[in-house]
Amino acid sequence: MAGALPIRYSGQALTFMGDKGRFVLPPDFRNMVKESSEGRVLCLASHSRFGCLVGFGLSRQLELDAQLDREEEMASRVGREFDREIRENQLFGFKRIPFDDSGRFTMPDFLQSQGQVGDALYFQGAGPSFTVWNPAILAQQNDDWNGAKAACADLLTEAEAKRK
Numbered sequence: 001m002a003g004a005l006p007i008r009y010s011g012q013a014l015t016f017m018g019d020k021g022r023f024v025l026p027p028d029f030r031n032m033v034k035e036s037s038e039g040r041v042l043c044l045a046s047h048s049r050f051g052c053l054v055g056f057g058l059s060r061q062l063e064l065d066a067q068l069d070r071e072e073e074m075a076s077r078v079g080r081e082f083d084r085e086i087r088e089n090q091l092f093g094f095k096r097i098p099f100d101d102s103g104r105f106t107m108p109d110f111l112q113s114q115g116q117v118g119d120a121l122y123f124q125g126a127g128p129s130f131t132v133w134n135p136a137i138l139a140q141q142n143d144d145w146n147g148a149k150a151a152c153a154d155l156l157t158e159a160e161a162k163r164k
Helices: 027-037 058-077 084-092 109-114 135-139 143-163
Strands: 012-016 041-046 053-056 095-098 120-125 130-133
Touching: 012 027, 012 143, 027 041, 027 053, 027 058, 041 058, 041 109, 058 084, 120 135, 120 143, 130 135, 130 143, 135 143
Parallel strands: none
Antiparallel strands: 012 120, 041 053, 041 095, 053 130, 120 130
């Protein structure tokens, strides 16, 4: 990974819970996570502002301290309090989840609860990370999420057509 370009996630995908309660990390996301983690390790955490989960590969850890510094500096500039310890717990509180060659992984119960996970997961690329949504929760978001909501709705329609 040294000298490599930073990992940037983009695109959208939808997966459904499969046998044994496992989900599948979609191929485009799986390949990026494998590259970022130099192996098969998915990092997942509850998103600090949205009702979803955030995912990334292990190389993202290297960027988190710099992100903390930027956030602390910005808070200082605008005269806002910044509790670095709380923010560190939010950023570094992710769970490392192994996945197999097909991308199958088991999501811990606490993450399923925090992400309000049902039987489907919608993945939305977000640059250095990606969000993982219950489609019903995404549909409740404000207009800032219209693009993601439309993409998710299309993927759900396609999946339903294939099931028939």
